[in-house]
Amino acid sequence: MxxxxxxxxxxxxxxxxxxxxxxxxxxxxxxxxxxxxxxxxxxxxxxxxxxxxxxxxxxxxxxxxxxxxxxxxxxxxxxxxxxxxxxxxxxxxxxxxxxxxxxGSLVLWSAREGYLDGTDAVLRAGRFRHLAIADPQTAPYGQAAVQTLQQLGLSDALQGKLVVGQSIGKALHFVSTGNAELGFVALSQVYRDGQLSSGSAWRVPAELHDxxxxxxxxxxxxxxxxxxxxxxxxxxxxxxxxxxxxxxxxxxxxx
The missing domain is CATH 3.40.190.10 (Periplasmic binding protein-like II)
Structure with missing residues (x-):
């Protein structure tokens, strides 16, 4: 206001x-x-x-x-x-x-230490079973995740690996419980006072999504x-x- x-x-x-x-x-x-x-x-x-x-x-x-x-x-x-x-x-x-x-900021996160190396290399390699995102129809962070995959040219290759949660909170739950090896979540969910609270991550460049x-x-x-x-x-x-x-x-x- x-x-x-x-x-x-x-x-x-x-x-x-x-x-x-x-x-x-x-x-x-x-x-x-x-x-x-x-x-x-x-x-x-x-x-x-x-x-x-x-x-x-x-x-x-x-x-x-x-x-x-x-x-x-x-x-x-x-x-x-x-x-x-x-x-x-x-x-x-x-x-x-x-x-x-x-x-807000979008981040690709895994609950596993060292799984992500601060780049999109693991995402591009595609050697994982599940990638969690929030529903792009209802969650803006899910829409940003879809835009990121499109900008990286990975939408078609990873379509079959997507696990879609109703909200960004559900996407985080999929990753934190191990039901997905990695997922696009909000930085605020895994970050506090200048550092990750756990796991490993790649902070998505802002130019890859709206x-x-x-x-x-x-x-x-x-x-x-x-x-x-x-x-x-x-x-x-x-x-x-x-x-x-x-x-x-x-x-x-x-x-």
């Missing part, structure tokens, strides 16, 4: 929150790739503000369908920019509330909830930025 909008909101917000000693809550829909960062952000927000964040995680397309069918979400954190734009156009969001909260610009917005259900506005304002601050970057995301220019 543009800073000017929140400058106006914050005046009313401070009064509203100061008048109430009861903890409030906000219902948020969050793209699966942002699960760990949101959990960390929610914990910090709850400790600082005393309010509860109730988060539901899933593929962007699935969450969008739930919003369309009346799910009680107040904020929507997408894995792309087009879905929030669509929600605005359909009148389901607060006008002018959309903002870019993170820019930018993964992740936008959020306030849904109509959240416009009268001061806790929803407070969470968005917190997410645009320095403390939140540090947490988001620690998971390998970039921030939008001018953040």
């Amino acid at each position: 543009p800073r000017s909008v929140f400058n106006a909101i914050s005046l009313c917000l401070g009064l509203a929150l100061s008048l109430s000693s009861r903890a409030g809550e906000v219902q948020v829909a969050v793209a699966a790739n942002f699960t760990a960062p949101m959990q960390a952000l929610a914990k910090q927000f709850e400790q600082a503000a005393g309010h509860r964040v109730v988060a539901s995680f899933g593929a962007t397309g699935q969450l969008y369908a739930q919003v369309r069918h009346g799910a009680p979400f107040e904020l929507f954190f997408s894995a792309d920019a087009s879905t929030p734009q669509k929600l605005e156009q359909e009148g389901l969001a607060v006008a002018g509330s959309r903002f870019t909260y993170a820019i 930018p993964i610009r992740q936008d959020a917005l306030m849904l109509k259900r959240g416009r009268d909830n001061p806790v929803a506005a407070a969470l968005v304002e917190y997410l645009q601050g320095a403390q939140a930025a540090a947490i988001i970057q620690s998971y390998g995301y970039q921030l939008a220019t001018g953040h």
